[in-house]
Structures are given as C-alpha cells and as structure tokens.
Amino acid sequence: MSTSISIENLNVYFGEHHDLFQAVKNASLSVEQGASFGLVGESGSGKSTILKAITGLAPQWDGHMAIEGADLTHKRDRTFYKTVQMVFQDPYASLHPRHSVDQVLTETLHLHGFDDINNRINKLLLDVGLGPAFRFRYPHQLSGGQRQRVAIARALAPEPDILLLDEPTSALDVSVQAEILNLLSDLRSEHGLTYLMVSHDLAVVAHMCERVAVMQNGEIVEIIDVADMRAGKTTQDYTASLLHASANRVA
Ligand SMILES: Nc1ncnc2c1ncn2[C@@H]1O[C@H](COP(=O)(O)OP(=O)(O)OP(=O)(O)O)[C@@H](O)[C@H]1O
Secondary structure: OOEEEEEEEEEEEEOOHHHOEEEEEEEEEEEEOOOEEEEEEOOOOOHHHHHHHHHOOOOOEEEEEEEOOEEOOOOOOHHHHHHEEEEOOOHHHHOOOOOOHHHHHHHHHHHOOOOOHHHHHHHHHHHOOOOHHHOOOOHHHOOHHHHHHHHHHHHHOOOOOEEEEEOOOOOOOHHHHHHHHHHHHHHHHHHOOEEEEEOOOHHHHHHHOOEEEEEEOOEEEEEEEHHHHHOOOOOOHHHHHHHHHOOOOOO
C-alpha cells in the first residue's frame, strides 16, 4: 500500500512580523492510499489549517508535504487539483448562487479537459444520489443536503484520488448528516478514494475514519487507531477528555 498524503514537521503561520501567529506546530502524519484519516480537536486547534496548507491556502509554511510521493512546493499545479479536491462545511457558501448545478459541473469538467460533459454530468448526479431532475436547479432550489451532494459531485468531477473534507456535515441537520456520511463512505469504496477529514465531532470521525490525529493548540498530541480510541486505549489526557465529552456517541 503506498502513501497518499505525507506531512512531516509542518509549521504553518498567519500574519507577519510582531503579529505572526503559529497555527500548526511541528505536525507529522501519513495517510495510506484508500484510507480515511481524521483530524479532531477543539475549535482553533489547527485542523483546518492543515488542509489549507495542503491546498495552498495557507502560504506561510515550512516542513515537508508530499502527495502520492510528489513533494509539495509553494505552488500548486493543475495535476495537484486533479488529484486533490476539497469539500467544505457550508455548501451554500461554496456554490455560486446564480450558477445552476449544470453550470457548476460543466465548468469544472471543462476546466479539467473532459469533453463527454453530458454523460459525465448524468453519471456524477447518479453517483451522489441526485437524479437528472436536479441538473438545472439553482442552489436556492436545493435543500442543504442536496447542495452538499452537488458540492461532492463537483469534487468528484476531476476524478481525484484524494478528498479533503472540512467538517462536511456540520452545517446539516442530524438526519441529513448521516445520509451524507454514508454517501461519502460508499463513494470511498466505489472510487478507491483517500480521505483526510476534519471534524470537531469525535462520533463523526469514529464513524468515518480508521485512524485519527488529535490536535491541541496547533500540535498533534496523539495519532491513534479508531478501534483503540473506541476502546479508550488513549495515552493522552486530552484525548480522554474529548472522548469523555462525547461519551456514548463514539461507542
Ligand atoms: N487566515 C487566517 N489568518 C489568521 N489566523 C488564522 C487564519 N486561519 C486560521 N487562523 C487561526 O489559526 C488557528 C487555527 O485555526 P483552524 O481554522 O485551523 O482551527 P480548527 O481547529 O479548524 O477550528 P474550527 O474547528 O473552529 O474550524 C486559529 O487560532 C485561527 O484563528
């Protein structure tokens, strides 16, 4: 099994001079191809910043990052965005209000050089559990869950290997959350995808991931198998306190 995402001694900074703030401190993790890896921790612990560093949205970093064996520099090229796609928390914010589902998917498919657009759009909509009737709708004509399905379809359009998932269900109702999580699980098996998923919700990560990095104040305090986490086999008080806080929901 090869390594999909490798991060070694990553430091990420925001601001400048006397306002310089280090959001991620000396973080290292590795995600195998086809695995689902979670980043958990309280608000502000640096989870999303790790995803931002990978995608180039946090330009001040040092350390070492590699995707499928290729070192990341401070520039991201077309190949990167074909290999790595992102799904955000708020599908309403990430979809243009005046672009129909058809436009969103057509634009993405064009950008990545596909020409059999019609077939691909129909297939993508089916993949995410939306029928052809949704193709010409606009974001305001979709429910929150349907909008997130469109955002997932857009992420799948370039046929990526890796999805970075930033709280992909936290803006949704609980019943819809489960549907989207199940969809993401199914898509991972069907497409052999690798996931790096941020969540503040241990129960979500326990459901979706095999391995988890626990973050506190910008540092990874522990990397633990979900099975061990469920069994309470943590060596860290901080992980134990997170587990305690989400008691009953992780088991
Ligand atoms: N663009 C930015 N400019 C300055 N500071 C930032 C920026 N983005 C994030 N930060 C800071 O970096 C720290 C880590 O933020 P990050 O978004 O990674 O946390 P998180 O663990 O994902 O939190 P949450 O669960 O609330 O999303 C926070 O203190 C945040 O204020």
